Amino acid sequence: MGRRLHVLGFREGNPFHHVLELSEECVTIECIIERVGVEGAIYALGRRVEDKLPEGASEVYLLSPPPGPVAARLLGPNERLDFNMVYEVLSLRGGATGAGALVSFAGFVKGLVEGSTVHELYYEAVRELAEREMMRIAEKYASAPGVRDIAVYHYHGPRRPGDPTIYVFVTAVSRHQAFTTAAIVLEEIKHKVPVYKLEKRSDGEYWILGDHTRIPRKLGR
Incomplete structure (x- = not known):
């Protein structure tokens, strides 16, 4: 079962809380950004992720950096x-x-x-x-x-x-x-x-x- 990705922000037409399904193979930040088409920082289970998602993480939050209403x-x-x-x-x-x-x-x-x-x-x-x-x-x-x-x-x-x-x-x-x-x-x-x-x-x-x-x-x- 894929991980759930929440995209926060409006870049590339992605609405707040839009949920995408990621394959189990897509576990790096680079892979996720490539799939989603936005730049940002990833947070999983309330913690900053530097390179890979922690084992067992079921939800990932991709934070889009542009200013304005979230x-x-x-x-x-x-x-x-x-x-x-x-x-x-x-x-x-x-x-x-x-x-x-x-x-x-x-x-x-x-x-x-x-x-x-x-x-x-x-x-x-x-x-x-x-x-x-x-x-x-x-x-x-x-x-x-x-x-x-x-x-x-x-x-x-x-x-x-x-x-x-x-x-x-x-x-x-x-x-x-x-x-x-x-x-x-x-x-x-x-x-x-x-x-x-x-x-x-x-x-x-x-x-x-x-x-x-x-x-x-x-x-x-």
């Missing part, structure tokens, strides 16, 4: 984000490009709203449209002075209380730039990305607007 993805309800992997990749990229701060934000479903129990928060979105707008926002703020990388992940489908709904990561030269940019990116995503939220709770169902206004959903008889 990711803007819509996640399915059953997908789990490898938080540690994203943190390590952004830290390594940031350290190589002069960043000194990484800020991460995680949003999750509230279990109690306005005194009513929340059973589920359902996100509806058209993947292509949502990811395009998320990428536009990420690219816009990743080009700001002092900002190095932005990664945004938003879930769609059913989410229950305590489930994550959105992750925002920002690396920047200073902590002030990282905190400020993360807050701005989050607010712009909430107001401009076409992801629609339906809150199902003990007193009915409500559509939630970007300004937190709730509109009761009229259910058919």
Whole structure:
């Protein structure tokens, strides 16, 4: 069974988290780079690999070096984000490009709203449209002075209380730039990305607007 290769970045048209299958014979950095068509550094099991992959390594991360946002993805309800992997990749990229701060934000479903129990928060979105707008926002703020990388992940489908709904990561030269940019990116995503939220709770169902206004959903008889 081949090793799984995760390509991080956008060089040669490779999207973030695109998975390729490598043959068991392709175990050197040169072989992998030749197969994938990008330059970068390889990380396996959280460790830098100098020449060969360690025995038993099942996943390899190929890090593309160009600046700009690392990711803007819509996640399915059953997908789990490898938080540690994203943190390590952004830290390594940031350290190589002069960043000194990484800020991460995680949003999750509230279990109690306005005194009513929340059973589920359902996100509806058209993947292509949502990811395009998320990428536009990420690219816009990743080009700001002092900002190095932005990664945004938003879930769609059913989410229950305590489930994550959105992750925002920002690396920047200073902590002030990282905190400020993360807050701005989050607010712009909430107001401009076409992801629609339906809150199902003990007193009915409500559509939630970007300004937190709730509109009761009229259910058919």
